[in-house]
Amino acid sequence: MRPSQKILRLAANDLRLTLKDRAALIWMLALPLAFMWLFGQMGGGGNEDWRITLGVEDRDGGWLAEALVAELDDERLSLAHLLPSETASAGGDSTADEKTERKVRTLVIPEGFTEGVLVGDPQTLRLETEPGASAEFSVGAQMHLVRAVTRTLGRLVELGPGNSATGEPVGPEAFQALAARPDLVALKVSTVGRGRPRPSGTAQSVPGTLTMIVLMMTVIYGGVFLAKEKETGMLRRQASLPVTRGEIFLGKLVGRLMVAGAQILVLLLAGRFLFGVSWGNSPLGLFLVLGTYAFAVAGLSTLVGALVSTPDQASSLGWLLSMILAALGGCWWPSEIMPGWLRTAAHAFPTAWAMDGFHALISFGRGVDGVLLPALALVAFGVVFSLLGMRFLRYD
């Protein structure tokens, strides 16, 4: 039998034992999903794909007002249309969504807007923001609004003062024709690393939760599992098989890697399809970060299992390590809120590198090039942890 075959058989057995353990499955899957959701809610959830929501109350109803709203729609804003009556009396039979929107920020287009603009009367748009609204998002909404207004005015200027022969003002048909034409000048915005937008909402919470929970479950369960095998004499018994100790050790390591991999896959898919999380647009980059991170934590779990002598100790040490690594690695809060020296120091832990990788992919839309360094660092962690685990694991 080839060594790789023996390692895989040992590893597959570990995976199977984990799948048979209901408690483990609940901890590994159900709980993290609940966490993701909860943290997402606390961190200003509901903006999964970074859309800024804006309520629009069109008191004018003219064609120019409609055109402006259409421009706003093009700005990738999440619009909620409100009836004028609703501003006066909160509630009524509007849907829950609309109510929320009115609470947050609302654009009010005044009566007589279309006519007024066409005859050259200054008009005032009002953006009403409620105290509870996210300031960042309100600024974003303003920016979008300014752009939409600018575009609308630009088209009006281009069309000129209307038909001078008949004295008729500009009509919606001519305006629409112009709007359909591609923009003469387009502005493409891409974010580079420097101007770090601080990840918030689910963009922070989901990778953070994933990083923490994979760490916690792998280290605790992996450590406990190995300690149990030592305690029951199972490891000793395996050492009497026609396999080398290196093969046994790799079997344990690969087994943990498989468990972590399966867990990651489920959480990844759940994040995408249940919570609409964007994992960036580089599947290969994502695979690199997650694969190397799983390797690092699998290595750590074997080290924990090797160092302790009872499952209880493994569980305590696993908890402690996970909490420290998760907190300092920036899983619970954006590491941007930590002082600079601490942020640097946190890179002594694999969690910080994993979060770096995630942010590069998700917040900055980077590709493989953006995650090479984190991935490399994570591989180094995995190698060091594994070597130490192999060194300290005793079979007799």
Next chain:
Amino acid sequence: MIQVENLSKRFGDIRAVDGISFRVEKGEIYGLLGPNGAGKTTTMSMMTGLLEPDEGRVRFRSLDVAADPIAFRQQLGVVPQEIALYEDLTAQENLRFWGSLYGLGGKELKRAVQEVLEMVGLSGRSLEPVKRFSGGMKRRLNLSLGLVHKPQAVLLDEPTVGIDPQARVNILEVVRQVADAGTTVVYTTHYLEEAEGLCDRLGIMDHGQILAEGTLDELRAMVGEEETVSLYGTFSPEQAKLRMESIPGVHLIKVEPERLVLGTGESGRSAIDLLQKVSDLTVERISIQPPSLNGLFLKLTGRELRD
């Protein structure tokens, strides 16, 4: 054929195994009989390659075990003293996993698992998780894991500890069956009856040494026809010692405050005869053991096997 040469292992100050040698032929059951802490498990661990000996070596046929442990372990079945099973897996899953690591697969593995399950009488319960098994069933499964790949040699470390008589009978039968099929068996125990009933040859072990070795008959010959007589009562050890030394054909094995152990020698002196001679001692109870290995052990060590 397994040959152990001058094997030694020290743990700090303890000489767990102290220069033992023995040889086990193909199809033979060799018993290592000794009390707790005699060094049986340590010997087994060194034979498997789990522990590195301080001195000595183990050979299997022409193979030096230390030089090629993997090749040796491929031929070897090991049944450890502790029950090491996956409780969440079924008996069959445990066996399949174990068999697969010996390189078995497909139909061959399936048949091997079925056979060994029948051997230990668990085929009816093979699909149940092990955690629902009784102690005796677990012991039997523990044994079967070491046999699933039909090894040339097996090392069994106290495979019957703590189980009911019925499960024990099954295990002993299986071991006999395996040896009869040509497997070399090393079997450790601290049960006298087991050693007497099962083993072809025995090494009596204590404090890391083999004190006596041979077939059952050879060992019995060492005890001779001697009966072991224990006298219980309240007497002064010094006084008792003097009295005994005056009786021809009787020798003192052990003196305790309230117990005197005597061997009655070749002269065939009966216990009754002896009693008359010690009527001046306050003897409250007397027990007589016919010639046995326990008597031999007592004679060799001054201790009983089940101390």
